[in-house]
Amino acid sequence: MSSAHSQGRWAPWVLLAPFLLVSATFLVYPMVQSIALSMQQTFGPAHQEFVGLSNFGHIVADPLFWRAVRNTLVFTAGSVFIQIPLALGLALLLDRPGLRGRAFLRTVFFAPVLVGVVFVAMIFGVMFEKRTGLVNQALHSAIGWDLDFPWLQRYVMPALIVASLWQYVGFNMVYFLGALQNVRKELLEAATIDGAGPWRRFIHVIIPQIRPVGTFVVLLSIVGSFQLFELPYVLLNGTAGPDNRGLTIVMYLYQMGFDQGDLGYASAVGWLLAMILIMFTVLQRWLGGESGRRAAA
């Protein structure tokens, strides 16, 4: 009995040990190390200089960082205010009763997610070429658009938003479709009996019901947008584009850490990015909680 009791005491720790070991090695230690690194300037392990908070100071004083923040916010706004409404709209269309070919359309809209970001970037890179690109050629044929319209030279963020829209709108649509299919039918019927039209039903019945999923999708989009890297990196041939018009926060981090070899500075950028994301998450949870309480009241 004593042996069994002893086994019972140690069993949770034995079972937790692999997780604790792995997370301590690959999560906790690198995090602590990166805090130390963010206050250093290094040239390999042999040369490390403690520079205090000066890396953070330089970042905040660097106009390029603010350019990256601005670009990232523009992209995030595009994701949240264009992509999510579009995804919800598509989900509402696909949720219409009696719609034929729903499964097929769902697959069609979801399919771009299955294409790798690198391929999407390469395809859109060709499509957005001046003169010979499909976008300018098609628009020129349709409305006399300028063949030399410089998508990837001057309008980088709109080009990135369009490419991202194509890839991810179907992904978000699937979340909304799932949420819409769980909206309680009796509430909709009751609202209809009470004389609510489609718009009022959408605002007062559907939106409150799908709010948890909506909140999750918005959070996912914000976090994903702040981590934007591969799409502009490939689309702009490993650069931030002319005049840094495609520079995002993560790309700025990458350039500093791996192009210029300043790993301490890059760590500091990483921590600033983490703080921005935490701030957004807290803000969103607070706003979500507030609106939820108001709706409940």
Added chain:
Amino acid sequence: MSDAGLSNKRPAIRTPASLGVWTVAAAAVLSSVAMAVLPGEAASGVQMWTFARLHKQLYDPIIAAWPAEARPQITLMSFPALERRMLQGFLAESPTAELIEAERRVAARAFVGPLESVGFVDLTDRLSAEGLLEQINAPSFGPWTSRGRIFGLPHDVHPVMLAYRADIVEAAGIDVAAIETWDDFVRLMSPLMHERGADPSGKPSRYLLNLWEDKDDFIELLLLQAGGGFFDESESVRIATDVNARVISTIVSWCHGPGRIAADAPDFTASGNQLKAEGYVLAAFMPDWMCNIWKNEIPQLAGKVKVMPIPAWERGGRRTSVWGGTMLGIAKTAANQDELWEIVKRLYISPELARSMYVEGDIVTPVRSFWGDPVFDAPDPYFAGQRKGREFINLAPDVPLRTSSPYNTLAKLRVQTAVISLAAYADSTGKFTPEELEPRAMELLRAAEKQVRTQIGRNVFLSGPDSPHAEPIGGGS
């Protein structure tokens, strides 16, 4: 609480793990043991890394004739892979190849830290003692020289000429020999821009020059040609200069406004090649290595193009520039450095390589004693029978000097931003002549210089009293 009560709530774990768990655990243990015990594939002989397929193709047959013990094993890897592995080796002192062939931008990464921490062997004394400094074209050492020490043997010179559509230009009766300056070029060639009429957008369907405000390589080569650039000979930042302001103002005037002569036909892209083949641009900057790219990517232009010296910025001025560059260096961690130095010389300073570099890759050797080889006088059918090798060699001694600053890429990007901003300024104000743009150009270059100085000033490893970078921020020029 009794034991019985406890066992009712939380049954003790008595059963051993399932068969599946044991299988996974056994597989993990066995594979770990196998990895630890089985010998890895050990590299034998001298190892050499290169990033260029063409280079490997050129070296392999030459090396095949060498004795086995002197034959390096060449590994081809992508440009970023070589950069990462080289830096990892230099910074973390992990194994690298003994010989590393590095492109200019990659090699510069090794020069960020203290001089004693550069991962390449300092070759200055060997080069000097063996007379190689005199044998090799002097400007070719520039990108591999940091704080007065040379860390690589140059592979090339890479002079730049202007490739032009000889079929169109000669049919119009234009003699390019009469072109000495950019003003001559614009004046004599401009009629060709309008002879094909307008495109569906109402713009000219042909432009004189492949150039755009965001093409940082072109901006740099034009600055260097004019005697400007980003750093002076002592590696100090010099961006806000009169020469640079004049050049970038002229570039913007070529790309915008009523005097526009330039259009964007990007290199290395199918669309850019198509535009060149269609004659959308009449002339393009052509370093020697680019000849080979055109031959492979735009074969339909065979016999239709020729090269000419780049028009000078003023009469009697420099007619060439430089674009790209590669070196071969010895890793400092290599044990047998004398033996490796012999291999480096044997490979790079061999008449066979000089010949095959030109025949297979259109690249001109930096070894001046080989410039008399008749192979450079052979007519090139792609270039309408022109003896283009000789044309490039004639310009090679006049190639501008460059520095190895690890901040060159940063400076290039900041100047590119300045040019783009200047173009936006031109569009918004309607000021399109170089004279009108120069004051604003100087302001933008000052801002670019300040940004580069700030970044360099952050580097605690380069801020010693002997460092060329140890200048006050905002000073200079």
